[in-house]
Amino acid sequence: MTSIEKLKFLPEAQVRSIAETFGTPVFVYSQTEIEKKCEEALQFPNAFGLEVRYAMKANPNANILKIMKAKGICIDASSEYEVTRALACGFSPASIMITSQQFPKDLESFVKAGVIFNACSLKQLEAYGKSFPGGSLSIRFNPGLGSGHTKKTDVGGVASAFGIWHEKLSEVKELVRKYNLRVTKVHTHIGSGSDPEVWKAVAKYTLEYAEAFETVTTVSLGGGYKVGRMEDEKSTDLQKIGEPVKQQFIEFAEKHGRKLKLEIEPGTFLIALCGSLIASVDDKIDTGSKGYTFLKLDTGMDANTRPSLYGARHPLITVKRGGEATGKIEEYVVVGHCCESGDLFTQKEGGEAVTRTMAEAEVGDLVVMEAVGAYCSSMSTKNYNSFPETGEVLLTQSGEAKLIRKKQEVSEIYKNEILVI
Ligand SMILES: *Cc1c(COP(=O)(O)O)cnc(C)c1O
Numbered sequence: 001m002t003s004i005e006k007l008k009f010l011p012e013a014q015v016r017s018i019a020e021t022f023g024t025p026v027f028v029y030s031q032t033e034i035e036k037k038c039e040e041a042l043q044f045p046n047a048f049g050l051e052v053r054y055a056m057k058a059n060p061n062a063n064i065l066k067i068m069k070a071k072g073i074c075i076d077a078s079s080e081y082e083v084t085r086a087l088a089c090g091f092s093p094a095s096i097m098i099t100s101q102q103f104p105k106d107l108e109s110f111v112k113a114g115v116i117f118n119a120c121s122l123k124q125l126e127a128y129g130k131s132f133p134g135g136s137l138s139i140r141f142n143p144g145l146g147s148g149h150t151k152k153t154d155v156g157g158v159a160s161a162f163g164i165w166h167e168k169l170s171e172v173k174e175l176v177r178k179y180n181l182r183v184t185k186v187h188t189h190i191g192s193g194s195d196p197e198v199w200k201a202v203a204k205y206t207l208e209y210a211e212a213f214e215t216v217t218t219v220s221l222g223g224g225y226k227v228g229r230m231e232d233e234k235s236t237d238l239q240k241i242g243e244p245v246k247q248q249f250i251e252f253a254e255k256h257g258r259k260l261k262l263e264i265e266p267g268t269f270l271i272a273l274c275g276s277l278i279a280s281v282d283d284k285i286d287t288g289s290k291g292y293t294f295l296k297l298d299t300g301m302d303a304n305t306r307p308s309l310y311g312a313r314h315p316l317i318t319v320k321r322g323g324e325a326t327g328k329i330e331e332y333v334v335v336g337h338c339c340e341s342g343d344l345f346t347q348k349e350g351g352e353a354v355t356r357t358m359a360e361a362e363v364g365d366l367v368v369m370e371a372v373g374a375y376c377s378s379m380s381t382k383n384y385n386s387f388p389e390t391g392e393v394l395l396t397q398s399g400e401a402k403l404i405r406k407k408q409e410v411s412e413i414y415k416n417e418i419l420v421i
Pocket of ligand 1: 055058076078099189191192193224225265266267268269374
């Protein structure tokens with residue numbers, strides 16, 4: 001038995017009215033909640049200044065980017081395409097840093113415009129040096145340890161291909177000398193949902209990289225701050241983890257006479273809890289007295305693939321279409337609509353079905369999946385089974401529900417196909 005989850009920011013009546021107006025499934029984001037998270041992130045303890053970058057891969061809808069921008073938040077882009085999207089939203093090139101696994105093909109034009117480059121490998125560093133001898137840049141290190149809420153979200157340590165391995169510092173220095181580069185920032189990001197203790201240890205290593213380059217003025221400690229999606233999961237307290245790191249920056253300044261600016265790059269923290277997915281119960285079946293009762297929703301891994309990918313848990317809340325709940329509590333296995341056995345919203349890492357305790361639901365009732373603001377709309381197995389991209393709604397500051405992304409037309413799914421038969 002798990003405890004029954006509650007709605008996060010939508011009142012029941014609004015769940016019904018949004019489902020009525022826009023149909024299901026539909027993502028709903030709250031501007032007020034996003035702004036509150038921005039304000040919290042901007043309060044991150046720091047000794048000599050702070051820059052907050054939004055890891056836009058978490059959710060790149062232009063409206064969300066503009067809310068962040070109005071709050072003075074900058075951009076962490078993971079590809080050249082994300083840079084293009086951020087520029088299209090009015091972010092200045094200088095407010096964007098690109099940290100890309102793949103060397104960006106049009107880096108030259110971006111860097112000339114002022115986008116900051118974060119070199120993630122020796123090859124990237126050399127390529128940048130060749131194009132921009134004498135240029136300034138940031139360098140991403142793999143500090144030798146990582147931490148994520150699952151192995152799949154751990155991006156530090158020997159089993160991770162992110163950043164330059166920390167023992168290769170002398171090779172980094174050689175390339176920096178060869179191309180007369182100015183390393184103005186050092187960067188680490190060790191995983192999503194990381195252990196605060198590991199994160200703090202990594203902060204110390206990152207300061208050592210700053211020590212190795214006298215030109216460094218900024219230290220970026222990446223993102224990965226945990227949020228509790230379920231009632232039994234804890235969120236990282238930014239004030240608590242930030243305070244000892246602030247002390248490390250002060251000690252660094254006393255020792256080396258350099259006042260380093262801090263940068264953080266939250267994705268999850270800024271948006272995860274600010275989104276809900278409203279779905280309908282499409283069918284209800286059971287597999288007999290030794291089996292399970294299944295709720296089949298009209299959404300699936302094409303809207304949220306995190307349960308399939310990580311065994312991630314999201315709150316699932318029944319909202320009776322017609323009003324009052326019956327008070328009956330049931331155990332359900334909740335599945336998505338894709339013809340894929342892995343499209344299971346209640347599963348353990350590895351794929352085993354587990355039940356979820358929920359208020360009784362019938363076909364036609366609504367189910368709200370909570371904490372879907374980050375890595376859901378942006379990371380889903382979109383268009384699998386030719387299900388169209390799910391629409392998105394924003395609750396604006398005034399409380400109005402406005403469509404910010406239409407549900408895709410089916411013709412848009414195949415419009416790039418070229419018929420040769
Ligand atoms: C994904 C990513 C982040 C954000 O991670 P969260 O877990 O969403 O906070 C920050 N920095 C880099 C380089 C990333 O790739």
